[in-house]
Amino acid sequence: MAEILAGLSAVLAWQVLGFLAIGVCLGAVFGALPGLTATMGVALLTPLTFWVSPEQGLAMLLGIYCGTIPSGGIPAILINVPGTPASIAASWDGYALTRKGQAGLALGINALASTTGQLTSIAFLAFLAFPIASFALRFGPAEYFGLTLLGVSLMAGVSGGHVLKGVLAGTLGLALALVGLDPMTAYPRYTFGMSEFLDGISFVPVMIGLFGLGEVLVQISDRQSAQVSAAAAIGRVLPRIADAKRMARATFSGAAVGTMVGAIPAAGGDIGAVIAWEQARRTSSDGDSFGKGSLSGLAASCSACNAAIGGGMTTMLTLGIPGDAVSAILIGALLIHGIQPGPLLFANNQAFVFSIVFLMIFASLLIMVIGILGAKPLAKVLSIPAPWLWAGIIVFGTVGAYALNNAVTDVWAMYAAGVAGFLFRKTQIPLGPLVLGLILGPLMESNLRRALILSRGDWSAMLTRPILLVFLAATLLSLLWPLVRARRGRAKRSQDTVPDA
Amino acid sequence: MVSRVMASLAEGHLNVPIVCEYKPGASGALAFSFVARRPSDGYTIGHAPVEIAIVRSLGYADIGPSDVSLICLVSKTAPALVVHPDSPWQSFEDFIAAAKAETGNIVMANSGIGSIWHFNILLLEQGTGARFTHLPYGGSAPALVSVIGRHSDAAVAAVGEVISHVRAGSLRALAVFDAGRAGVMAEVPTTHELGYPIGAPAWSGFYGPAGMPAERVAMLADAFKTAFETTEWAEFCRELGMEAHYLGKEDFAAFALEQQRFFESRIPQLVRLENP
Amino acid sequence: MRHADTICGALLAALGCALIVSGAAFPAAAGGLPGAGFFPQSIGTLMALLASALLLRGLRRRSEGSFSIANMREVAVTAALLLAYLLLWGSGWFVVRTAVFLAIMLSLLGQRWIPALGYASALAVLVYLAFDVGLNVTLE
Structure with missing residues (x-):
């Protein structure tokens, strides 16, 4: 208790709160602009924190971290361009709501669910840090492979009715992820002799192209039909109590999924949000409305991608292991200020941990x-x-794609992805699975091959790992579920009508 | 990180603001090529890590220390061998004996094929005759995590990267690959003391495009030297477990060329050793 | 165009086959472990199978995968303008170049010249200030 109060009093200074507010505002700007990521914001501002006290510097960095992800949902909702990879899932239902003239409500849900997700994950951090951390540590190559397999199996679910095309788009994403040095042997694959391709196709420019430029071209083409701007209805911002009650379950289960996925190093809000969205869709009584402007779908994805922040912080503070690129930089920043993340931090400097909790x-x-x-x-x-x-x-998309790595090749990737995104949308090829394949491909391949190195090439030895078995079961379930449902649906329909010959 | 801190410390002595651009990719090969192609007016310089002496041997880019104007070297980091604290190996000798007893029995996580810490593992195999099962990761952090989570047995990474885990008791350092002991881990023996003179440290310096005027190089070197002598730099290095180490233009050039020759002579041999 | 599904299927099936063939050329790993070619070949196989299914479906039900682009001229002009803009990337005069490009694009999309030029210049200056001055990203 004394530590909690000490932690609180350390951050209740106007300078600290002021830097926190600056950080949150900067993070909001970074998040809203595609191409500017939380990683970039934290990296750019870390040197600035040398001139202020550790509390002030940390407050600013945490502010950026917590501000970026919620605001990444704003462009996803308003113009169908995710501000950060984590808000891709938010664009599915969010943009559909905007087209229905409920942009205000979508933004309101984004704000509320994001904060609910963050606060839930912070509660996990404060009370369950060690169980979560030991769960995250049990993730070896085989478990990562299981997680990615489950993620890939969600491709069909996020295809929005075009299952065959969706899964094909997913394999295309997996194929694009092959470009670059082989993660295990460093053998260059599909680089065509260009050193720019050695590190693979950078993901953020592709995302900006597929969603940003692609969307612009689609809107130019559909101009007279879809006058979104003419409608420009905003509607109410805060959801009705009844709606909020209906979204509560999706929000909190999304937060739990997001925290867990975020705690696993190298798996972040982008994967967490997709898994949470699909889980909410499957358990919802109104699963068919998902992707067409479902409030629960939006709430689940916003909550999950934000909960990944607390999950990532848990692994970082308890084990000193970065959960994503942002927390890797945060660890560096803490070390420079003489603070050592790890189990000892919780034992020796509990007040500091609570300071972080309160700042968040x-x-x-x-x-x-x-x-x-x-x-x-x-x-x-x-x-x-x-x-x-x-x-x-x-x-903003062009300059954002360039700013990410200062590389012209990224701008070209953005352009190519934009034209591809336009053609895909025109041929009803869903983009969600493609993005999923691009994110998961490298993780899946390298971890399967690592797992096989560890089991000396024995595939069956992997089946002795309980967490992997759970993932395999979930994968099978997610693959079989649509078939079961389709059969049930067909049986129902054949009762109603005479089947055509 | 090194360049951002160094830039902020050197800025005051140059009377021009220093802009840091970050160009990741292919072990730094993209950044080296970018800087080498810029006008040699001294306004574009690059941060030169050890990889500048390696990328040509790996075939990532045809560039090496002799293709640029080296300015100065500011820090060095030695590699360290770490294992899980609950592992049976209390010392470097235990570890090597266990590795020799059964070929490939010990799983050694590395930070990526072709990375500097991977070479150190290969040098360790060559120097001691031990053979490991190699488990490549994309960077030191995930490689260390796999040791902490006991998915692999050991890893080699920079002293600065392992020090926080060693202090927290989640990793045990068995040896530092260097001639002298590391300041932040003075209790850990060095490979040289143990009779195996192996080890290739990582280092950091600065360079500009080839043909930079000598007075520009000297001016920049002076500014970095002044920055190097600040207490902030010493503190930054200490916190990150690096060794503040200054080499002027000529010494740096000689050192970098010697490093390049070392990697050129060793890499083909080491790669063969890994794929028999 | 009424054969969109058929064409997509054929293209992706070809890509899948290319992955299978090229994967065979990658070095194998020691000890029977999957090498650099394992994943390209697995993905290629999956893609070829799924693409063949799409191809067959496209041949059977031609009406479904119809594909048409309304406002083709405006889409093509925007894409071509953007291509020209990217080809000139890094040739200096960032603000002027960007403003001119945006103004031409806006006027071709039916906006009036003067407001378009004003807005385009403001946008170019804003981006320059935000990225080059604010975030140290060199735009030239």
Whole structure:
């Protein structure tokens, strides 16, 4: 108790809270612009923190971290361009809501569910840090392979009715992920002799192209039919109590999934949000509305990608292991300030851990307030004439793709992905599975091969690992479930109508 | 990280702001080629890690220390061998004996084929006659995690990367691959003391495009030297477990060429050793 | 175009086969472990099978995979303009180049010249200030 109070009092200084607010605001800007990631924000500002006290520096960095992910959902909802990879799943239902004229409600749910996800994961961090950390540590190559297999099996679920095309798009994503040095032998694959390709196709420019540029081209093509901007209805921001009650289950189970996935190193909010969305869809009584503007679907994905923050922080603080690129930089920043993440931090410096917990709680509440108050002004973006909006998306997307690595090749990747995204949408090839394949491909391949090195090439030896078995069972279930449902549906229909010959 | 801190410390002495651009990719090969192609006016310089002496041998880019104007070296980091604290191996000798007893019995996580720490593992095999099962990861952090989670038995990574886990008691360091003991881990013996003079440290320096005017190089070297002598730099190095180590232009050039010759002569031999 | 599914299927089936063939050329790993070619070949096989299914479906039910682009001219012009803009990337005068490109694009999309130019210039300056000045990303 004394530690909790000590931790609280350490951060209750106006300078600390001021830096936290600066961080949250900067994070909100970084998140809303595709191409500017939380990683970049934290990396750019880390040197700045040398000139301030450790608490102030940490407050700013945590503020950026907590501010980026919720605001990444804003462009995903308003213009179907995810601001960060974590908010890809949020665009499925969020943008559908915008097209229905409920942009305000979508932004409100994003703000509320994001903060709920963050606060839930912070509670996990405060009370269950060690069980979560030991769970994360049990993830060896075989377990990672199981996780990615489950992720890949979700491809059919996120295909929105075009299952065959969706799974094909997924294999295309897996194939694109092959480009670059083989993760195990460093043999260059499909690089065509260009050193720019040795590290593979960078993911964020492809995402900006598929969703940003691709969406612009689609809108130009559909111009007279879909006048989103003319409608520009915003609607109410805060959900009704009844709606909120209905979303509660999806929000909290999304938060639990997000925390767990976030705690596993190298698996982050992007994967967590997709898994949570699909899980909510499958357990919902109204699963068919998912992807067409389901409130629960939006809430589950927003909550999960934000809960991954607390999950990642748990692994980082308890084990000193970075869960993602942002926490890797945070560890560096802590070390420079003479703070050693690891089990000893919890034993010797509990007050500091609680300082972090309180800073994250404040940041999370602040971003919620910003999100709710900002919803109406931000949704005004929709009343900008469509061509002006397109010009903005194109120029910010292009420069954002370049800014990521200062590489022209990334801009070209963005452009190619944009044209491909346009053609895919025109031929009803869903983009979700493609992105899933790109994210999961390298993780899946390297961990399967690592697992086989460890089992000396024996595939069956992997089956002795309990966590992997759970994943395999879940994968089988997710593959068989649509078949079961289709059969049930067909049986029902054949009762109603005479089957055509 | 090294360049950002160094830049912020050197800025005051150059009277121009220093802009850090980050160009990742192919062990730094992309960044080296980018800087080498820039005008040699001294306004674009690059951060030169040990990989500048390696990438040509790996075939990632046709560039080496002699294709650029080296300015100065500012830090060095030795590798360390770590195992899980609950493992039976209390000392380097135990470990090597166990590895020799059964070929490939010990799983050694590395930070990626072709990385500097992977070479150190190969040098260890060559120097001691032990043979490991290699488990490649994409970087030191996941390789160390696999040892902490007991998915693999041992790993080699920078002293600075392992020190926090060693202090926290989640890893045990068996040896530092260097001639002298590491300041932050003075209790850990070195391979040289143990009779195996092996080890290839990582280092950090700065360089510009080839043909940079000598006075520009000297000016930059002076600025970095002043920055190097600040207490902030010493503290930064100590916190990250690096050794602050300064070499001027000529010494750095000689050192980098010697390193390149070392990697050129060893890499083909080591790669053969791994794929018999 | 009414054969979109058939064409997609054929292209992806060819890509799948290419993956299988090229995967065979990658070095194998020692000790019977899957090598660098294992994943390309697995993915290629899966892709070839699924793509063949799409190809067959496309041949059987031609009406389903119909494909048409409305406003083809405007889409093509935007894509071509953007291509020209990317080809000129890094040739200096970032703000002017960007403003001109955006203004041309906007006017071709039916906006009036003067406001388009004003908006395009403002956007170019804003991006320059945010990225080059604010975030130290060299735009030239």
